[in-house]
Amino acid sequence: MECLLQQNGRTSSRSSNDAWTPTFLSGKLMNLPNLSLPALSLVEARKRTITLHRNVAGDFGFRFRRTQYLVGNGEIRTVVLAEPLEMKCGPxxxxxxxxxxxxxxxxxxxxxxxxxxxxxxxxxxxxxxLITSTSRKWVLCLKEDCFKLSNS
Structure with a gap:
């Protein structure tokens, strides 16, 4: 195995047989044409229905965003995304x-x-x-991953 090493501003190539240990490593030389990866299975997007209630501020805590993307045959598809206003850290x-x-x-x-x-x-x-109505809740039907749409 060969890797690209950089130490004190100099770049050198060392094989794995060398006993020299670098103090600073800044890059890898990878042989991409021979790289073999396992096949990935398709992930089916899950549909779910949620009910949102008005919060203390009087809104429902999300915003809408329209976006377009290319489908495989060159067709442009438009989707509406519902995104939370408050982003939480972590999973x-x-x-x-x-x-x-x-x-x-x-x-x-x-x-x-x-x-x-x-x-x-x-x-x-x-x-x-819907915002100005007296209703205190919205029922949203969502699809989790908009880029895995089926042609149904």
């Missing part, structure tokens, strides 16, 4: 996974109104109506 807690929003959640429906049937101009007005 998601079990309660967040079951009943909360996670970054990257794709919004599929609000109160049983499918988002894919709503036009770009209509979505802000629907959201504004």
């Amino acid at each position: 998601p807690r079990p309660n967040d996974i079951v009943s909360g929003l996670l970054p990257g959640d794709q919004l599929l429906a609000i109160n049983n109104v499918p988002i894919d049937k709503v036009g770009r101009e209509e979505l802000p007005s629907i959201i504004q109506e």
Whole structure:
């Protein structure tokens, strides 16, 4: 095995047989063409429905963001993401996974109104109506990984 080492500003190549131990290591020389990796299985995105309640500030603690990406055949797909306003450090807690929003959640429906049937101009007005309504909760249907969409 050969690796690229840098010590005191000089770069040198050493084999694994050498007994010399560097004091500073800043890079690796990897033989990528012969690199073999295990095959990865596809991850199926999970759909879930959550109910959000108004918080003390009067909002629901999330925002919407529209994004577009290319599908394999060159088609551009638009998705609406529902993202939490408050980001927590570390991995998601079990309660967040079951009943909360996670970054990257794709919004599929609000109160049983499918988002894919709503036009770009209509979505802000629907959201504004729901915000100004007297309802104290929203029911969101989400898909966890928006970039693993099926063509259904």
